Amino acid sequence: MTAEEYPDLTTEEIVTTPTAENEKPEFALKNTSSFHTIEIKEMKFQPDQLKLHKGDTVLWINRDITDHDVTEQTKKAWTSSKLSMGDSWSKVVTESADYFCSLHVVMKGKLIVQ
Ligand SMILES: [Cu+2]
Numbered sequence: 805m806t807a808e809e810y811p812d813l814t815t816e817e818i819v820t821t822p823t824a825e826n827e828k829p830e831f832a833l834k835n836t837s838s839f840h841t842i843e844i845k846e847m848k849f850q851p852d853q854l855k856l857h858k859g860d861t862v863l864w865i866n867r868d869i870t871d872h873d874v875t876e877q878t879k880k881a882w883t884s885s886k887l888s889m890g891d892s893w894s895k896v897v898t899e900s901a902d903y904f905c906s907l908h909v910v911m912k913g914k915l916i917v918q
Contacts, residue, residue: 837857837860838857838859838860838861839860839861839863840854840856840860840861840862840863841862841863841864841865842854842862842863842864842865842913843864843865843867844864844865844866844867844868844872844874844887844905844911845867845868846868847868847870847908847910847911848911849864849874849903849905849911849912849913852912852913852914853913853914853916854913854914854915854916855916855918856897856915856916856917856918857917857918858897858898858899858917859896859897859898860896860897861894861895861896861897862894862895862897862915863892863893863894864884864887864892864893864894865890865891865892866887866888866889866890866891866892867889867890868889869889870889870908871886871887871888871889871907872886872887872905872907872908872911873885873886873887873905873906873907874887874893874895874903874905874913875903875904875905875906876901876902876903877901877902877903877904877912878901878902881901882895883906886907897915897917898917899917900914900915900916900917901914901915902914903915
């Protein structure tokens with residue numbers, strides 16, 4: 805837009821119109837009754853235990869600079885594959901599960917469907 809079209813605005817007001825560049829690239833954690841976010845941070849799943857309902861969606865986000873994954877522990881029934889820094893992966897959860905990071909086997913988490 806130009807100053808002619810908006811005579812009440814100063815040039816400065818026009819040029820400070822928000823652009824995609826100054827929007828935050830990280831999406832906020834939006835946890836609802838059916839959508840849950842687990843952060844992978846400091847070599848931990850946070851929270852490491854999550855109670856949820858059958859059919860809920862869980863999103864894991866890797867906040868570490870280290871690669872991680874999210875792998876079902878008992879039967880390797882599912883896995884996110886490798887998540888690099890900033891990557892995320894989501895899954896619809898239908899049953900309780902123990903999971904871990906196959907790259908760092910001490911990293912463990914639990915999904916409890918109730
Ligand atoms: Cu890991």
